[in-house]
Amino acid sequence: MGERFVTRGFVGRREDATSGPMGGDERRRRTPPGQYLTTDFPVLSAGPTPRTPLDRWSLSIEGLVSKPVSWSWAEFLALPARDWVVDISCVTKWTHLDMRWRGVSVDTLLEGLDLDPKAAFAIAWSDGGYTTNLPLADILNSQAFVAYEYDGKPLAPEHGGPARLVVPARYFWKSAKWVRGLRIQATDEPGFWESLGYNNRGDQWREERYTDD
């Protein structure tokens, strides 16, 4: 559509520039296009919440690595972790600023694993069969982590607990709930939503919601 269409009678509810702990300008600056701010944590998922007992849980890195690795729940919790305070945007239009997580950086998970030179993509896979694809360039260098706490409490099952991938720079479907592994590949491979009309990259600042946006 060339010229911008104006909706008759629509004014919109503008943020008060001075309200809240953070100025309205600051909040607007941190809200990607087409998103609205919320302080809730809405739940979105395509099917039932999987429940894998912790004694049967593991997290694996496999594929183009010299030696695949797998951590038990206890081993995973023993990995160096840190707090992460990040803004999250869901393709369903909500953005939640300053969400506070605790988790293990993907850098830490891949440390010393000796990636094959051809390694370029990670396929995150989850309990329940969910998958999502990410270029390694999008999840290295402190851009992604596997979270097991949200807001100081163990991550609830409906939010992806016991552990979920979090990739704040992409729409939230890339932050695979109930994550159980990363498969490192040379070639890209669309995941669950990426095969169902959603964008392959999902950069919320470019509003890459749907295929070919």
Place this chain on the structure above:
Amino acid sequence: MSIDWQLAMVTAVRDETPTVRSFTLGLPGWAGHRPGQHIDLRLTAADGYSVERSYSIASEPERAGEVDITVERIPGGEVSPFLHEVVVPGDRLEVRGPIGGYFVWEAGLGGPLLLIAGGSGVVPLMAMARHRARAGSRIPARLLFSSRGPDEIIYRDELDRLAAAGDGFAVAHTLTRQQPPGWTGYARRVDEQMLAEVIEPLGAGVRAYACGPTALVETVANALVRLGLPPDRIRTERFGPTGT
């Protein structure tokens, strides 16, 4: 192929309940949709400020060149009060779609079909029920519909008609807060016992679709797993507590 924004003409506005209203959007270039999919709607002010929201399509794909959306008015919301209070037939709205390819049911997928709705979560399920009827499908189907009170049952008359058609579609209502005198339906929140009773006549191989508030959908999905449905036969769509 990208999903482009297009201009829809509002051709009809209809009240479903005191707080829920349906809008018919004329879309001459509409490529068609599958029951359960949604559209994105974009509102833009004169100074360029714009907002977007997603709305499930309520109408069946057999209706060419237009879609219905059904919108609950959320007090304090930015978009739904505008749609309710300002938009009239003849207005134009920017939309794009259809969107979503998982929470979809078509007669060709088969059944039996179990639909579970909470409040305005009935909207995408109504598209499935309308499609089933229009396509002449005899696939056994049941809708379990949770509403707060009798005046808040969305599509009540049409659901009565669909259930009276004798083509294998049944509706069970539950009213969680207020029941009229002589009410014979359920009168509590959806639970496993209720689901077991509703699903029983459908037999084996059920495909289930649940849409509504997170708490209801979570309860339903967990209970259906305990009742023996394979998780990949349970498809869910939720709206969180924001609902704006």
